[in-house]
Amino acid sequence: MNNGNDQTAITGKKIFFLYPSALIQNEIAAELIQRELEVYIIKDHVKLRRILKKYPDSIVWVNIDNGMSEKEWDTWIRNVLADSATANIALGVFSSENNGVLVHKYIDIIKIKCGYVVVKTDTKNSIIQVLTNLKNVDAWGRRKYIRVTSDNEALTTVNLPYNNDFIKGVIKDISVAGLSCFFPVDPNIDKNSLISNIQIKLQSMLLKAEGIVFGSRMDGLTKIYVLIFTQRTDPEVRVKIRKFIHASLQARMDAEMNV
Secondary structure (H helix, E strand, C coil), X not given: CCHHHHHHXXXXXXXXEECCCHHHHXXXXXXXXXXXXXXXXXXXXXXXXXXXXXCCCCXXXXXXXXXXXXXXXXXXXXXXXXXXXXXXXXXXXXXXXXXXXXXXXXXXHCCCCCCEEECCCCCHHHHHHHHHHHHHCCCCCCCCCCCEECCCHHHEEEEEEECCEXXXXXXXXXXXXXXXXXXXXXXXXXXXXXXXXXXXXXXXXXXXXXXXXXXXXXXXXXXXXXXXXXXCCCHHHHHHHHHHHHHHHXXXXXXXXXX
């Protein structure tokens, strides 16, 4: 087993949606994001071929109704699976057409691992099919939550109530489970302290949460605090945090693909 497999067994696999329709992107991909999967929207098959060599244990969902002709899709998919650098990619196909010939080609002849999913206006069954296939290829790994590190300190901050005032800190990383942060001046918050009015700023979003100080650690001379959100935190806050994490990861992947 190579290091890539070892890593994805822990962190889960990257899932690329190639040329998704608006319906696929807004309903199916959006649902996967809310289920703690690492999802990327890609609209360039040439750049994706290159990036898949860097992430050879990924999953690719191809919308064969968009982007290329049937013959070109056939060639692209076969080439991905024939290339030793990307042969482990798990491929799935979306189409609005329930075409028995195409189903036979992709499932029985090319033998894609994630199935042929027919997408209609009601996407409920499509989502069930996709989730089943993702479980079969261990898309989640052992990770429970996707966490993103903050690379833009000015736009990801946290305010905590402290001594009848608020102290402003910088978020180091965040997931729906909690966040880690540091402060210009260490407030010396005790472990297990309950903080009921945490104000989180994620770029243009301002969210409120309740959390418990799980602990702290030193990073050089800086004390990093870890806060765990309680169950009383509004579920809609978690939805927005997932959207922020997806947008952050997508921006980084876009930059990586454009290098």
